[in-house]
Amino acid sequence: MERDRYDEAEGRPRAEDLLFIARRDEKKSNEGTLTVYLGYSAGVGKTYSMLEDALQRKREGKDVVIGYIETHNRPETNALVDNFEVIPAVSVKYQNLILREIDLDAVIRRHPQIVLVDELAHTNAPGSRHVKRYQDVEELLQAGISVYTTVNIQHIESQNDAVAQITGIRVSETVPDTFFSDADEVRLIDITPEELNIRLKAGKVYVKDMAEAAVQRFFRTGNLLALRQLALRYMAEYTDKRMIDYMRTRAIQGPWPAAERLLACIRPGPTAEHMVRAASRLAARFDADFIVFSVDVGGNRALSSQERTWLNQALETGRRLGGRIVRYRGSDIAEEIIRYARRSNVSMIMLGKPHGLDIFSSPVYRVIRQSHGIDVHLYEPKGSSAHISLKRQIPLYFTAEYVISIILITAVAGVNFLLREVIGPSNLLIIQLFPVIVSAFFFRRRVALFTAFVSILAFDFLFVHPYYTISVHDWEYFIAFIGYVAIALIISSLATRLRHLLPQIWQSEVEVEATSGLSRGLVEAKTRQEVFETLADQMHNFAPGIFSVLVPGPSGLQIGAGDALYPFDDKEKAIALWAYKNGQPAGHGTDNLPAGKGYYIPLKTQRTVFGIMAFIFDKPDEALIPENKEIFETMAFLGALALERL
Incomplete structure (x- = not known):
């Protein structure tokens, strides 16, 4: 710490900042530069501006070619394209359609100084080398070719949910934010919404595959203002990061905030991926590292294939957005969140706002109470589909485990009824304990408590005088009933802990062996x-x-x-x-x-x-x-x- 203060006071960059510069320069030394033309909507002039700048580079003596361009038959854009060598696109036949894609190998063989690649967020035709066009661009950059490219704000991964809320249209083609963080320059192409609507009415804006009603809805003035604000805010955040990097690498004194760390706690559900994107935006706003955290309580209820898909998609999105992935197993979600947050010096926790039946069982309130010194942000999914209806939540609470427990209670009660005249009540009580033990060992804690309660009522109703009434005149039975509940809690807690610990121990052994064990082998x-x-x-x-x-x-x-x-x-x-x-x-x-x-x-x-x-x-x-x-x-x-x- 003293050394850091000394370096800043002397006007010299800190050691870690110099290391950052060295690594960045080494990475960039053999790569091309990336220039991104960003707009808030189709029709603002991204492609035209890119062509104008490229023409200026050509006049300066640079070798510039077009790898892929969409002019939409605009005369002024076509006129600019005529000034460049165009590498023909590859035609791919797919479901009776002919799709045009950039010829990546031809561009690399030609190896110009600058190549223009339009529509960055495009999804390539099936069978292409890469799924997305931005990955084509990454390969061109690694080949030492500089790239000019275009994209709209709605195609940036972290902005996807906000754009869907504004326009009512969810864009499926997105580019990870990490791609833009490595860009050498992002240029905002901006015109007013009024000018854009004039261009739309004049037929100068081509909106691919959008019906007339959708066009009118998307290009409402309110939508355009909101999209423009998103683009301006994103550009401000990008510029701010560049400025901070500049100041740090030159030891310019300034108010340096302490490092923030955001823990985004997700669970399997249709809004998990949206929450990860929201966490990425929040982390960018606070210049914070962010961690995507999930607690697996699969020992209580196995995840369905759809829930596994939701969870893996959310975790993969977190990786693409530059977050760290942490997945724990445990029986107490709130306890695991707090324990990890304390141990990892987390400064902010993001949780989903509970709704419906979740209000009665959500760990959110416990996390809020116990997270002293940590800011808590509650995420509210956007749109009418965000809330899970009460009818859809009920099956999560009344599952097959309850049915099995009731069947066990009924079966044991039937056996006891046959033995009621043969053995005494104390022995009947021991037999009646069987479904409680089975339920506590194999099922969730709430199911075990449910089984204990129902089993107590069944025994009281059938085998305690007076028969067929819910009353207890003998205090010994009352004490036994309390013991039922205690046994259910103890066995359930131990069994649940065991079910969670065994897979966690196995996974930990795999991870430890893959790192420490591998490290030892590699050293030797x-x-x-x-x-x-x-x-x-x-x-x-x-x-x-x-x-x-x-x-x-x-x-x-x-x-x-x-x-x-x-x-x-x-x-x-x-x-x-x-x-x-x-x-x-x-x-x-x-x-x-x-x-x-x-x-x-x-x-x-x-x-x-x-x-x-x-x-x-x-x-x-x-x-x-x-x-x-x-x-x-x-x-x-x-x-x-x-x-x-x-």
Whole structure:
């Protein structure tokens, strides 16, 4: 701390700021520059402005080509396009349609200084190398080609929900905010809503695939004003970050705020992904790190396939937006949230606002009461579909567990009824305890308490004098009934804790082995082959499948360690080779060449790619969850560091 103050007082950048500059410059040294033309709506002039600037660069002697452009047959735009070399687009046939896509290989072979790529948020045709066009742009940048591109505010991932609330139209094509944070320049192209409506009426605005009614609704003056405000605010935040970086790297004194950390607590549901985007916007506003946190209470009620999909989509969105993913298992959601927040120095917690039956059981109020010194933000989903109706929530509270418990109580009561004249009431009471024990051991705590209560009533009604009435004249029975509840609570707590601890211990062992165990093996490795074999051994710890480490050889990538029977056909070779050349994950479960069977992670440091970790899981959808992907990337980075050392 004293050293930091000394550096600022002396007018010198701090060591960590110099390290940040060095890493950024190293990353940018071999990459092209990215210029983004941002607008708040179609028709504001992004493509035209991009072409004008590109024409100026051409006059200055730069080699500029067009990789993909949409002129929408506007005469003035077509006139500008005529000044440039255009690399023909690739035609892809899909469902009786001919789709035009950028010819990525042709642009890389041509290797101009600057390439223009319109409509950044576009989704590529099925079978393309990348799912999204912004990933094409990333590959061009890595090839050392500078890119000019265009995008509207509604296509920025973190702004998606706000735009849907304003316009009533949800945009499905989005670009992660992390893409824009690496941009060298973002230029806001802005005209007034009045000017835009004049252009619309004059037929100068092309709105693809939108009906007349939708056009009129989208281009209402109120909508345009709100979208324009979003774009201006986003541009202000971007400029503010650039200014802070500039001041820090030059040791310009200023009021530096303490680092903020936001914990976004989500649960499986249709609004989980929306909440993650809202957390990203809030984190950007406070210049905070943000963590997407989920507590798995699956031991109480198994997640449905739809709930797993909602949760994994939300976690994956958090990864794309630059957040850290943390997933815990526990029986007490509020307790886990508070414990993690305290241990991780969290300054803000975001929770979903409870509605309907959630009001009676939500952990939100406990978190608010116990989060002393931590700001709590309640997220309210936008739109009429945000609230889950009472009818849809009831099945979550009255599940098959209750039905099974009632059947057990009825069966045991029937047995006791047959034995009522044979054995005494105390023995009948012990038999009546059986459904309570079973329910407490296998089901949720609330189900165990329900079973204990119903079992008490059934026993009192059938086997305690006076029969067929709800009354207790013998205090011994009353004490026994209290014991029922105590037994149900104790067994339920112990069983629930055991159900949660065992998977958590297993997962923790996997993570520890994948990091500390791998680290020990890599430190002891004396040759590159030993590093490859250590990685291959650790890759088998996650799930059943076939795993190999691929290394460069005279004829391309080849299996260097792991399973010799890895199905490395021409298609998988092409995907693995792309991941190797571009230093990015590819294959199944990614947006890069997702049609393959394998999941490929490059062994990469800042300077070099040494090889590829190749995974083919028997059940890839279960293994390739967001938290496992983070572990795989950590393993690959540790392996690459060991290879660089050797």
